[in-house]
Amino acid sequence: MRCYVSSLEHLGGSPMKVLIYGRRAVASALRMTLPLALLIGLATPAMPAPAPAPAPTLLRASLIVKNAADSIRFYEQLGFRIELDQSNARRPEGNPFPLNTPSTAVRLVILGSSTGDGGRIGLVEFSAPIPTDNRANTRRTGLGDVVLVFDVANAEAVHQIFLKSGADVLEPPQVYVSSRTAPDGSPLQGRVFHVRDPDGYLIELLEAPKSVAITLDRARGDSPSPAAHK
Structure with a gap:
């Protein structure tokens, strides 16, 4: 195997010697240095898979109702109690909620179990004007x-x-x-x-x-x- 010695100008200006080997010597050197690089941490380790994003928290199931007072009385029979009851004016222009009528008033009631267990129910009453009913007048339950x-x-x-x-x-x-x-x-x-x-x-x-x-x-x-x- 022949070995040649050459010199190159270093970036800093000083001479640098470089040894140039034959093809077989280079391949053998690579086989020896690759495991060594892995051992001393020079090789890039595989990145762990990113953790899955946590599922969003369901705050409540909200129902659009005609009369919040009637709905409150109904769900009180199941042990629910009022946690929040607020009424506000509403500007339908530019409001992102896809309501089928330009209602200008809204009442939100949040009901929670009297024992503190389980989920919450939201009762949303729109008025002035009242939204139209999208559901078919049927006793049967189906899609939607x-x-x-x-x-x-x-x-x-x-x-x-x-x-x-x-x-x-x-x-x-x-x-x-x-x-x-x-x-x-x-x-x-x-x-x-x-x-x-x-x-x-x-x-x-x-x-x-x-x-x-x-x-x-x-x-x-x-x-x-x-x-x-x-």
């Missing part, structure tokens, strides 16, 4: 509709409250069977029914599933509910 689901301790008791208040109750509480089972393998059953609020929004009242006392039923000579076999 909203369903608010509430967890209740006793579906039958809540059902009686809404019946006495004259609410639009769609059916009595129905038994449903959960896909989960109790530790002993017995089925879990709950109750559910539906009601519409004063503006027609569909409300689902869901009593969490509980263990079915099959052993007690059999001791009395009874059979489990037919729904338990579904």
Whole structure:
């Protein structure tokens, strides 16, 4: 292998010697220096993947209502209380909210659970003029509709409250069977029914599933509910 010595002018003006090797020597030198560069940190390490952005926080579900007072009375039956109630003038010109009428007044009511658990409901009442209704006048629920689901301790008791208040109750509480089972393998059953609020929004009242006392039923000579076999 031949080795040649040459000299170049350094950027600072002083001579600098450079050794020029043959092709095989250069390849061998690269194989030796690359692992060394990795060991001493000269090589650029792979950058870690960026952390995913956190999901935004859902502040509340807001409903556009005709009469906030009626809606407040309805949701108070579920244990909600007023956290905020404010009315303001509204300038429809240049307002980014896509309302279908140039309403000049708005009332915002925020309801929260009396226990502090769960989410919040916003009631938004526009007036002067009142917005037009975009939803079809139908009892059936379809695309674009909203369903608010509430967890209740006793579906039958809540059902009686809404019946006495004259609410639009769609059916009595129905038994449903959960896909989960109790530790002993017995089925879990709950109750559910539906009601519409004063503006027609569909409300689902869901009593969490509980263990079915099959052993007690059999001791009395009874059979489990037919729904338990579904």
